[in-house]
Amino acid sequence: xxxxxxxxxxxxxxxxxxxxxxxxxxxxxxxxxxxxxxxxxxxxxxxxxxxxxxxxxxxxxxxxxxxxxxxxxxxxxxxxxxxxxxxxxxxxxxxxxxxxxxxxxxxxxxxxxxxxxxxxxxxxxxxxxxxxxxxxxxxxxxxxxxxxx
Amino acid sequence: xxxxxxxxxxxxxxxxxxxxxxxxxxxxxxxxxxxxxxxxxxxxxxxxxxxxxxxxxxxxxxxxxxxxxxxxxxxxxxxxxxxxxxxxxxxxxxxxxxxxxxxxxxxxxxxxxxxxxxxxxxxxxxxxxxxxxxxxxxxxxxxxxxxxxxxxxxxxxxxxxxxxxxxxxxxxxxxxxxxxxxxxxxxxxxxxxxxxxxxxxxxxxxxxxxxxxxxxxxxxxxxxxxxxxxxxxxxxxxxxxxxxxxxxxxxxxxxxxxxxxxxxxxxxxxxxxxxxxxxxxxx
Amino acid sequence: xxxxxxxxxxxxxxxxxxxxxxxxxxxxxxxxxxxxxxxxxxxxxxxxxxxxxxxxxxxxxxxxxxxxxxxxxxxxxxxxxxxxxxxxxxxxxxxxxxxxxxxxxxxxxxxxxxxxxxxxxxxxxxxxxxxxxxxxxx
Numbered sequence: 001x002x003x004x005x006x007x008x009x010x011x012x013x014x015x016x017x018x019x020x021x022x023x024x025x026x027x028x029x030x031x032x033x034x035x036x037x038x039x040x041x042x043x044x045x046x047x048x049x050x051x052x053x054x055x056x057x058x059x060x061x062x063x064x065x066x067x068x069x070x071x072x073x074x075x076x077x078x079x080x081x082x083x084x085x086x087x088x089x090x091x092x093x094x095x096x097x098x099x100x101x102x103x104x105x106x107x108x109x110x111x112x113x114x115x116x117x118x119x120x121x122x123x124x125x126x127x128x129x130x131x132x133x134x135x136x137x138x139x140x141x142x143x144x145x146x147x148x149x
Numbered sequence: 150x151x152x153x154x155x156x157x158x159x160x161x162x163x164x165x166x167x168x169x170x171x172x173x174x175x176x177x178x179x180x181x182x183x184x185x186x187x188x189x190x191x192x193x194x195x196x197x198x199x200x201x202x203x204x205x206x207x208x209x210x211x212x213x214x215x216x217x218x219x220x221x222x223x224x225x226x227x228x229x230x231x232x233x234x235x236x237x238x239x240x241x242x243x244x245x246x247x248x249x250x251x252x253x254x255x256x257x258x259x260x261x262x263x264x265x266x267x268x269x270x271x272x273x274x275x276x277x278x279x280x281x282x283x284x285x286x287x288x289x290x291x292x293x294x295x296x297x298x299x300x301x302x303x304x305x306x307x308x309x310x311x312x313x314x315x316x317x318x319x320x321x322x323x324x325x326x327x328x329x330x331x332x333x334x335x336x337x338x339x340x341x342x343x344x345x346x347x348x349x350x351x352x353x354x355x356x357x358x359x360x361x362x363x364x365x366x367x368x369x370x371x372x373x374x375x376x377x378x379x380x381x382x383x384x385x386x387x388x389x390x391x392x393x394x395x396x397x398x399x400x401x402x403x404x405x406x407x408x409x410x411x412x413x414x415x416x417x418x419x420x421x422x423x424x425x426x427x428x429x430x431x432x
Numbered sequence: 433x434x435x436x437x438x439x440x441x442x443x444x445x446x447x448x449x450x451x452x453x454x455x456x457x458x459x460x461x462x463x464x465x466x467x468x469x470x471x472x473x474x475x476x477x478x479x480x481x482x483x484x485x486x487x488x489x490x491x492x493x494x495x496x497x498x499x500x501x502x503x504x505x506x507x508x509x510x511x512x513x514x515x516x517x518x519x520x521x522x523x524x525x526x527x528x529x530x531x532x533x534x535x536x537x538x539x540x541x542x543x544x545x546x547x548x549x550x551x552x553x554x555x556x557x558x559x560x561x562x563x564x565x566x567x568x569x570x
Contacts, residue, residue, distance in 0.1 A: 150436075250525070255474065
């Protein structure tokens with residue numbers, strides 16, 4: 001399942017980059033994320049709760065920053081999380097790119113490639129896609145708010 | 150295999166509300182068609198179910214100016230009810246389009262609304278009819294206009310400790326006509342690609358005195374087609390005007406691509422079927 | 433009896449009434465159709481506890497001993513079955529229909545029976561059987 005989000009944020013690119021490259025800080029901007037714990041060497045552990053009506057997913061897993069380019073302001077992440085209660089997992093890679101639009105605004109692009117495995121898949125790709133889309137959109141909105149405050 | 154759970158049978162509405170209040174994680178069991186399936190799929194693993202199937206307070210269909218349908222009324226009962234058919238034949242017929250006779254015999258009207266699957270049939274018809282949901286909790290009763298009941302996919306504004314008790318359907322105004330159309334090009338499941346519930350009243354001068362349109366299956370909740378309504382209200386109703394107005398619905402819907410159609414297809418069909426529904430209501 | 437026991441499993445495994453079949457397991461195919469208080473329900477989506485105190489009729493209870501009903505005889509004469517896996521559900525559903533509506537119109541038969549899927553017959557024999565049974569009672 002591939003998602004592609006782009007937005008313009010009312011903040012300078014350095015400020016936005018400072019937030020997104022701080023994984024625990026960026027994690028707090030994702031709805032449903034619990035505390036993100038550094039494991040060292042660009043690896044982190046975290047939780048994500050997703051609710052779709054009465055169905056609740058409690059995902060727990062690892063985040064790894066697989067590449068980062070400070071000059072180009074791009075990064076790639078790998079996420080690997082499971083819900084052991086329901087019996088399912090989510091694996092995703094995310095590619096993030098920031099570019100300066102104007103001195104005070106930033107263009108952000110987030111490309112997500114996610115696989116949903118196990119029971120969670122019973123919800124059906126369309127519903128999962130809509131939820132994932134919602135989560136990434138909210139992340140960007142929260143990021144915009146944080147960066148411009 | 151369903152994970153083991155405790156089944157508690159509520160002997161009265163008051164008892165059911167107490168049980169709900171004391172255990173907000175408990176799920177309510179009415180007909181069970183949606184709930185049992187979610188549990189079989191392993192998506193829901195409640196430790197306790199509150200069986201409200203025996204609550205007489207939630208049964209029955211009665212008239213007191215408005216049509217009042219108890220939440221535990223099955224779709225089959227609602228479809229076949231002389232009271233429902235007299236009050237609004239389109240509503241009876243809408244209940245009859247739900248799934249198969251078995252699901253209609255087992256699934257309840259209240260359970261359908263509480264489940265809030267965006268592709269269900271009764272919600273858009275009830276929104277178009279201006280129906281109201283009556284919710285009850287230990288704190289009392291409140292009424293929620295049907296279109297405010299649905300918040301998101303599988304999510305309603307029914308709060309913790311609250312039960313949907315009945316739905317109230319006001320009568321159609323003199324001269325108003327209603328219809329429910331369901332576009333079902335695939336029969337893989339019985340959910341519509343797009344469905345439209347509409348009410349139209351044309352006055353003696355051929356002008357639209359009132360119109361209400363709501364669509365199912367093209368958004369996370371039923372979509373009230375306000376732009377279509379504004380374009381028609383007060384205007385002379387001609388087939389051309391209907392078509393123009395109906396096409397505005399394409400900007401109001403937010404369909405997802407799935408086995409029932411691509412987003413673009415559903416968007417296009419929303420316009421086509423809104424027009425067909427309204428045309429069928431012309432005097 | 434555990435709360436999570438499904439009616440279909442209770443009938444088949446606990447009571448040995450294996451006439452009721454489990455097809456899709458998700459309520460769509462109708463192979464598990466039984467009558468609860470004379471209405472057809474999806475026994476694979478009903479907790480056995482929900483049927484407590486209610487009358488349950490399975491395919492085994494349709495015939496009167498060895499005497500088949502007119503509907504069952506019609507299924508034989510009209511070719512309403514091939515492999516037979518959907519047949520108990522078909523007969524139970526159709527029985528309920530004819531009990532409610534002795535002379536159902538074609539549209540009514542089709543709408544009532546549409547929830548009972550068949551992979552073999554193409555449905556013509558099934559519809560002929562239901563029609564024939566309805567006519568036989570005229």
